Amino acid sequence: MTSTTKEVATEILPYIRVYKDGSVERLKGTLIVPPSPDQDPDTGVSSKDITIAENPSISAHLYLPKLTAHSQNQKLPILVYFHGGGFFYESAFSSLYHRYLNNLVSQVHVLAISVEYRLAPEHLLPAAYEDCWAALQWVASHSAGNGKEPWLINNGGFQRIFIGGDSAGANIVHNMAIRAGVESLTYGVKILGAVVEHPYLWSSKPIRSESKEGHDKSRRCLVWNLVYPSATGGIDNPVLNPEGPGAPSLAGLGCNRMLVRVAGNDQLRDRGIWYFDMVRKSGWKGDGELFEVEGEDHLFHIHNIETENAKDVCNIDNVVPDLPAP
Structure with a gap:
């Protein structure tokens, strides 16, 4: 048989x-959930799905906070968001991220674009990086008022573009900021700030609390071997290890502000601090801040948005510094 x-x-x-x-x-x-074009009942945020490119297929979930008749044409900060999930699972259209972005947009009062990039192992890295760069270029292309997305044209404040992401999405944020320091976005649009949440970064050399025993067989290494098996240098490739061989200088990060957030009980906590210290010592001329929440685990603020610590993370000063209250 x-x-x-x-x-x-x-x-x-x-x-x-x-x-x-x-x-x-x-x-x-x-679960994948539909958008709320007629406003989310809990937050008042409107959302819709859009197509950025057909080949390769890149889409996104757009979020617009509740606007009054007085603020209908208000120019809002733009947040381009990259979800987590190790590059191989989760979605911009999932119930988890839909709920999180609804909450974030209502609290911070930004126009958000949550990017649905291709996942490994069907689409190995660097596919996700290329998709997210294409999404950034698509957003920037609306700055001259001739794009196809009315929310961006009518309400996008292109002088205040932020990129943000969690875990693998935070890794994407770092790599988009590096690329923006070398390549220009459409019409010379600049990234004002980057929000790096619980970043998935790694190296062959253990740091701080990381165990030396079995370090090269940790889950972080297993994930990397799954999503980018052809990466030159393996886990020391510069897109995962910002101080790996051939890594570009962090002094060239293409943003003016950076917020790095870590959680005290997160196994990636020390990597976030390691990254922040490297940025701070690199000669980068921007303003950086490290924000730690003690006693919490990886992505607690996304999985449990109702907790007081999660609410603190979502306050305006901690997400996009120096923005006026809505």
Whole structure:
């Protein structure tokens, strides 16, 4: 009798299983939910899905805070957001991120674009980086008033563009800021600030509280080998290790402000502090801030938005510094 059981090539439990026939089984993630074009009942935020590019397919979830007749044409800060999920699961359209962005947009009063980039292992890195750069270029293309998205044209304040993301999304934020320091965005648009939340960064050399034993077999390494197996230098590739061989100087980060957030109980806490210290010592001329919440774990503010600590994280000063209250 022939067995129908498929052979597993690799798995990272409890998240994903990849079979030798190339099929992929995602074991964890949240449900995809529709946008709320007529305003979310809890926050008053309107949202919609848009297509940025057809080939490759890049889409996004747009969020607009509740506006009054008086503020209908108000120019809002723009936040381009990159979700987490290790580059291989989660979605800009998931219930988790839809709820989080609704809450964030209502609190901070920004126009947000949450990017749906391609996921590994079907689309290995650097696909996600390329998609997110294309999304940034698409946003910037509206600055001259001739784009196709009316929310951006009518309400986008292109002098105040921020990029933000959590975990793998924070890794994307770092890499977008590095690229923006080398390449120009459409019409010379500049990134004002970057919000780096619980960043997924790593290296072959353990730091601080990280265990030396089994370091090269940690989940962070397993994920990297899954999502970017061809990366030159492996886990010391500059897109994961900002001080790895050949890494560009952090002095060239293409933003004027940076907020790095970490959580006290997060296994990636020390990496966030490591990154902030590197930025601070690099000669970068921008303004940086490190914000730590003690006693909390990885992405607590996204999974449990109702807690007091999560509410503190979402206050205006901690997300986009120096913005006026709505």
